[in-house]
Amino acid sequence: MDAAERQRKRMTRACKRSGEHGEHVPVLRSLSTGNVRAHNDTAAGAMEEGERGGEGEGDNPLEQKVSAPRYSLVREVGRGSYGVVYEAVARSSGTVVAVKKLRCDAPENVELALAEFWALTSLEKRHENVVQLEECVLQRNGMAQKMSHGNKRSRQYLRLVETSLKGERVLSSPEEPCYLWFVMEFCEGGDLNRFVLSRQPDPHTNASFMQQLSSAVAFLHQNNIVHRDLKPDNILISERSGAPVLKVADFGLSKVCAGLASGPGRCADAEDKNKPGVNVNKFWLSSACGSDFYMAPEVWEGHYTAKADIFALGIIIWAMIERITFIDGESKREQLGTYVRQGTDIVPVGEALLENPKMVLSIPQRRRSHMSSDLRRLLRDMLAVNPQDRPDAQELHGRINRVICAG
Numbered sequence: 001m002d003a004a005e006r007q008r009k010r011m012t013r014a015c016k017r018s019g020e021h022g023e024h025v026p027v028l029r030s031l032s033t034g035n036v037r038a039h040n041d042t043a044a045g046a047m048e049e050g051e052r053g054g055e056g057e058g059d060n061p062l063e064q065k066v067s068a069p070r071y072s073l074v075r076e077v078g079r080g081s082y083g084v085v086y087e088a089v090a091r092s093s094g095t096v097v098a099v100k101k102l103r104c105d106a107p108e109n110v111e112l113a114l115a116e117f118w119a120l121t122s123l124e125k126r127h128e129n130v131v132q133l134e135e136c137v138l139q140r141n142g143m144a145q146k147m148s149h150g151n152k153r154s155r156q157y158l159r160l161v162e163t164s165l166k167g168e169r170v171l172s173s174p175e176e177p178c179y180l181w182f183v184m185e186f187c188e189g190g191d192l193n194r195f196v197l198s199r200q201p202d203p204h205t206n207a208s209f210m211q212q213l214s215s216a217v218a219f220l221h222q223n224n225i226v227h228r229d230l231k232p233d234n235i236l237i238s239e240r241s242g243a244p245v246l247k248v249a250d251f252g253l254s255k256v257c258a259g260l261a262s263g264p265g266r267c268a269d270a271e272d273k274n275k276p277g278v279n280v281n282k283f284w285l286s287s288a289c290g291s292d293f294y295m296a297p298e299v300w301e302g303h304y305t306a307k308a309d310i311f312a313l314g315i316i317i318w319a320m321i322e323r324i325t326f327i328d329g330e331s332k333r334e335q336l337g338t339y340v341r342q343g344t345d346i347v348p349v350g351e352a353l354l355e356n357p358k359m360v361l362s363i364p365q366r367r368r369s370h371m372s373s374d375l376r377r378l379l380r381d382m383l384a385v386n387p388q389d390r391p392d393a394q395e396l397h398g399r400i401n402r403v404i405c406a407g
């Protein structure tokens with residue numbers, strides 16, 4: 001791929017993630033922060049109770065129609081490329097949750113919403129460092145229905161899949177938009193950028209974050225999920241238990257590699273004994289997606305595996321330890337991320353490596369650095385040009401533990 005082509009890809013990806021079909025949610029703008037009661041009037045029916053309705057499409061017990069509002073929106077906490085995230089309160093228990101509202105009209109939005117839905121609902125076990133999905137609700141025509149994974153009897157679910165596959169709107173009219181609501185655990189500590197950059201450097205926290213991140217990615221890969229958009233923005237923090245706990249979030253670009261074991265992407269010699277038939281490190285993916293500064297060289301070329309997540313993690317950890325930042329062109333916010341300087345330009349490491357695979361990364365970047373030689377070696381391995389030279393997630397987790405113990 002030449003430079004012009006890469007630039008085009010960047011722009012396409014930016015479009016996909018920048019909310020061209022963005023949310024126009026008058027509802028919350030008319031709510032003042034903390035105005036829980038106003039939700040009833042302004043966001044009526046936004047999230048409703050899971051009682052069985054029993055009419056029409058509600059015949060399927062998994063498509064429960066719902067009646068009374070169940071969550072009260074408190075305030076907007078994030079606005080991403082294709083959805084809005086709110087802090088909300090579960091009316092019955094008073095539990096604070098996060099709800100991510102995704103408009104499912106344009107097929108590209110549905111595609112991203114389904115990716116998130118498939119990934120989070122495919123996980124049978126919880127992991128402390130992966131954001132927990134409590135439930136997913138489809139809202140349409142003033143009705144809300146609980147969604148469950150792979151429910152082929154659900155007409156709503158099938159319509160969403162059809163919208164995504166056909167690339168045309170089949171679910172809702174522009175007058176009656178349809179939304180998917182993801183109810184998740186609330187991470188009150190913000191994202192990794194905010195957390196790290198608003199504090200003094202702390203080697204203990206860095207070490208703990210490295211362990212937590214590698215543990216989360218090992219868990220996801222073991223469960224056949226490639227995240228594909230690991231970056232500090234998508235790593236959230238919960239401080240409920242005192243010490244900060246990282247939560248990998250935003251599965252909108254993720255890929256569940258399971259269930260395609262007989263398809264063309266299947267690896268020939270699966271090695272993962274827990275999940276027979278799929279080894280995410282040999283499962284080839286082709287859509288070039290992610291966020292520039294965290295993308296591995298092979299992602300720029302559109303032919304990659306789960307090892308792309310290891311590269312992204314390498315960039316994040318390196319930047320976190322050395323506090324290397326850049327200003328994101330889109331959000332204009334300071335982001336943790338390493339890069340290569342080319343004249344006055346800063347270039348993503350993956351892109352620079354693609355242009356010059358022999359380039360030697362200067363790790364550490366800062367002259368006065370306390371980075372151990374083991375950690376330098378590990379970062380070099382994580383950022384290897386050849387994905388096969390990178391450790392897999394399980395190995396990485398072991399090596400990080402050893403680096404930390406030795407330090």
Ligand SMILES: Nc1ncnc2c1ncn2[C@@H]1O[C@H](COP(=O)(O)OP(=O)(O)O)[C@@H](O)[C@H]1O
Nearest residue numbers: 078080081082083085098184185186187233250
């Ligand atoms: N569970 C959560 N708890 C608290 N804030 C959240 C939660 N999920 C998302 N957010 C906030 O919303 C932002 C956008 O959410 P994200 O899932 O990354 O969607 P997008 O695909 O639009 O980037 C996050 O960067 C974060 O600030």
Ligand SMILES: [Mg+2]
Nearest residue numbers: 080233234250
């Ligand atoms: Mg995000």
